[in-house]
Amino acid sequence: MPEIRAYITDDNGTRIPGYREIRLAYRVWRQSIFPNFNLRDFYEIGFQTQPNCWRLALDHKVQEAAETFVGEAMVGLTRDEVRYLARKVFLEDSPFYKLLTSIPKAGKLFDTKPVPGSSATVCAAKMMGKKTGILSLGFEEFILGHIEHHGLTSYFDVILANRLAYLDGKVVGIGRRVEEKGSAMERILSDLELPVDGSGVVFVGDSELDVPGFRKVEYPVVVASAKPEFKEICRGNPDFGSRVFIAADGYQDIRARFNLD
Numbered sequence: 204m205p206e207i208r209a210y211i212t213d214d215n216g217t218r219i220p221g222y223r224e225i226r227l228a229y230r231v232w233r234q235s236i237f238p239n240f241n242l243r244d245f246y247e248i249g250f251q252t253q254p255n256c257w258r259l260a261l262d263h264k265v266q267e268a269a270e271t272f273v274g275e276a277m278v279g280l281t282r283d284e285v286r287y288l289a290r291k292v293f294l295e296d297s298p299f300y301k302l303l304t305s306i307p308k309a310g311k312l313f314d315t316k317p318v319p320g321s322s323a324t325v326c327a328a329k330m331m332g333k334k335t336g337i338l339s340l341g342f343e344e345f346i347l348g349h350i351e352h353h354g355l356t357s358y359f360d361v362i363l364a365n366r367l368a369y370l371d372g373k374v375v376g377i378g379r380r381v382e383e384k385g386s387a388m389e390r391i392l393s394d395l396e397l398p399v400d401g402s403g404v405v406f407v408g409d410s411e412l413d414v415p416g417f418r419k420v421e422y423p424v425v426v427a428s429a430k431p432e433f434k435e436i437c438r439g440n441p442d443f444g445s446r447v448f449i450a451a452d453g454y455q456d457i458r459a460r461f462n463l464d
């Protein structure tokens with residue numbers, strides 16, 4: 204059983220099923236009188252969402268869709284408003300959680316409830332003295348709000364993700380810190396004083412966007428919820444050799460594999 208040094212995870216699609224950017228930004232967009240959040244979720248999310256973004260999302264360009272939502276919805280908000288949103292609005296808190304997440308295809312895209320076992324795994328890694336981190340193309344503001352909401356703030360040593368860009372105290376767009384996950388992973392290895400060859404480092408991901416990060420670590424891990432085609436591609440990727448691990452039964456598989464129980 205390999206002795207690992209660090210446990211790094213992707214966020215959207217890996218640690219949580221969907222994209223909180225979609226959920227959050229959508230709710231801002233729908234709410235003309237900010238910050239009164241008395242929404243009738245079902246009607247708004249089911250029938251009034253921006254068609255372009257949903258088309259992108261359902262076309263599996265979810266990252267683009269999330270960014271489009273943020274680009275349209277967050278511009279003009281103040282830091283305080285962004286902070287408020289990033290800490291208050293999660294689908295798992297909605298009384299309609301079950302109903303909304305059961306919407307075919309779309310339900311999963313805005314499900315922000317941590318995947319069962321994902322939080323326990325990072326907590327175990329941290330308690331056992333491993334270095335821990337999140338590497339995401341999503342937005343740091345929302346990740347911070349979400350892990351605080353779930354009591355996980357102290358379990359992550361580093362969070363490398365994109366940020367909103369501000370001018371005169373208001374959001375003007377996206378401040379990109381992660382162009383792709385290869386160079387971003389190098390930065391994490393350096394920030395956490397890990398070996399530059401990624402030895403002893405686990406990176407858990409779910410999609411093609413994680414592959415550049417997989418190349419930089421010794422132990423690429425594909426979550427159970429990843430698409431079957433993606434799992435096949437990773438199994439057959441000569442760059443990964445026998446190092447890639449497909450966690451077929453979920454996070455308990457990951458904990459067992461890397462002795463995190």
Ligand SMILES: [Mg+2]
Nearest residue numbers: 213215216409
């Ligand atoms: Mg992902």
